[in-house]
Amino acid sequence: MKELKIGNLLAKVPIVQGGMGVGISLSGLASAVANAGGIGVISSAGLGVIYNEFSKDFNQACIYGLKEELRKAKEKTKGIIGVNIMVALTNFADLVKTAIAEKADIIFAGAGLPLNLPSFLDSNSTTKLAPIVSSARALKVICRRWIGEYGYVPDAVVVEGPKAGGHLGYSHEQINDEAYSLEAIVPEVVAAARELEQQHGKHIPVIAGGGVYTGEYIHNIMSLGADAVQMGTRFIVTEECDADEGFKQAYINASQEDVTII
Numbered sequence: 001m002k003e004l005k006i007g008n009l010l011a012k013v014p015i016v017q018g019g020m021g022v023g024i025s026l027s028g029l030a031s032a033v034a035n036a037g038g039i040g041v042i043s044s045a046g047l048g049v050i051y052n053e054f055s056k057d058f059n060q061a062c063i064y065g066l067k068e069e070l071r072k073a074k075e076k077t078k079g080i081i082g083v084n085i086m087v088a089l090t091n092f093a094d095l096v097k098t099a100i101a102e103k104a105d106i107i108f109a110g111a112g113l114p115l116n117l118p119s120f121l122d123s124n125s126t127t128k129l130a131p132i133v134s135s136a137r138a139l140k141v142i143c144r145r146w147i148g149e150y151g152y153v154p155d156a157v158v159v160e161g162p163k164a165g166g167h168l169g170y171s172h173e174q175i176n177d178e179a180y181s182l183e184a185i186v187p188e189v190v191a192a193a194r195e196l197e198q199q200h201g202k203h204i205p206v207i208a209g210g211g212v213y214t215g216e217y218i219h220n221i222m223s224l225g226a227d228a229v230q231m232g233t234r235f236i237v238t239e240e241c242d243a244d245e246g247f248k249q250a251y252i253n254a255s256q257e258d259v260t261i262i
C-alpha cells in the first residue's frame with residue numbers, strides 16, 4: 001500500500017481514523033491506529049462531559065481532557081496523533097490553541113469552514129493543519145483565505161462524502177444523488193488540490209472518507225486519486241475503541257433496517 005506523507009509526517013498505512021466525538025475516539029483508539037501505522041485521531045467534541053470531575057466549567061474540563069488524552073496517547077505510541085476539532089464548537093479557538101500548544105501532530109477541522117485556523121500558529125508551532133470539506137469549492141474558499149491572509153497552504157485536506165454522516169451540509173435529496181457521491185467528489189477535490197499544488201509548490205494530500213469499509217473500496221477510492229482514506233465506523237467495535245461496550249454492542253446487533261438518516 002502507498003504510504004501517506006504529510007510534510008515530515010509519514011504514515012506507513014494510508015488510513016486516517018476519523019475523529020469520533022463524545023468519547024468514541026480518545027487516546028485508546030487513536031494510539032492503536034497510530035501504532036498500526038495509520039493516523040490516530042482524538043476527537044475533542046464532548047471532552048468536558050468525560051472530564052467533568054476536573055472542573056464544573058465545561059470549557060476548562062475540555063481543555064484539561066484534551067491535554068490528558070494527548071499525553072496518554074503519546075505514552076502509548078510514537079506514531080502520528082491528530083486532533084479533530086469541529087468549527088461549530090463554541091470552544092473551537094481554545095481547543096485549537098491547546099492542541100497546538102501540546103504539539104498534536106495535526107488538526108483536522110470541519111463542521112464549518114475553518115477560515116481562521118492558521119491564525120493560531122506561531123513560529124514555534126509544529127502542528128499541521130487539514131480542513132475537512134465536502135466539495136472542491138469549499139477547499140478553494142478555504143485556500144483563498146489561508147493563502148491570502150496567512151500565507152499558509154493546507155498540509156492535507158479531508159474530503160467527506162454524504163455517507164460520512166456528521167455536519168457536512170448535504171440535503172436529504174443529495175445523500176442518494178450520485179452527483180454528490182464520494183466517487184464523484186474525490187476527483188474534483190483532487191483536481192483542485194493539484195492545481196493549488198502547482199501554484200504554491202506544496203503537495204496537498206487528499207484523504208477521502210464516508211462509507212469506506214473494505215480493502216476493495218479503499219483501492220477504488222485511491223485509484224480516483226486520493227492519497228489516503230479516512231474511516232470511522234469501521235473502528236467502533238474494536239477492542240481498542242474507547243466507546244462504552246453497550247455502544248459497541250448496539251452496532252453489532254444492528255441490521256440493515258436499523259440504519260437511518262437523522
Ligand SMILES: Cc1cc2nc3c(=O)[nH]c(=O)nc-3n(C[C@H](O)[C@H](O)[C@H](O)COP(=O)(O)O)c2cc1C
Pocket residue numbers: 017018019020021022024043044045084085086110111132160163164165166209210211212230231232233234
Ligand atoms: C460516532 C461518530 C462520531 C463522530 N464524531 C465526529 C466528530 O466529532 N467530528 C468530526 O469531524 N467527525 C465526526 N464523525 C465523522 C468521522 O470522523 C468520519 O468522517 C466518518 O465516520 C467517516 O465515515 P465512516 O464512518 O463511514 O467511515 C463521527 C462519526 C461517527 C461514526
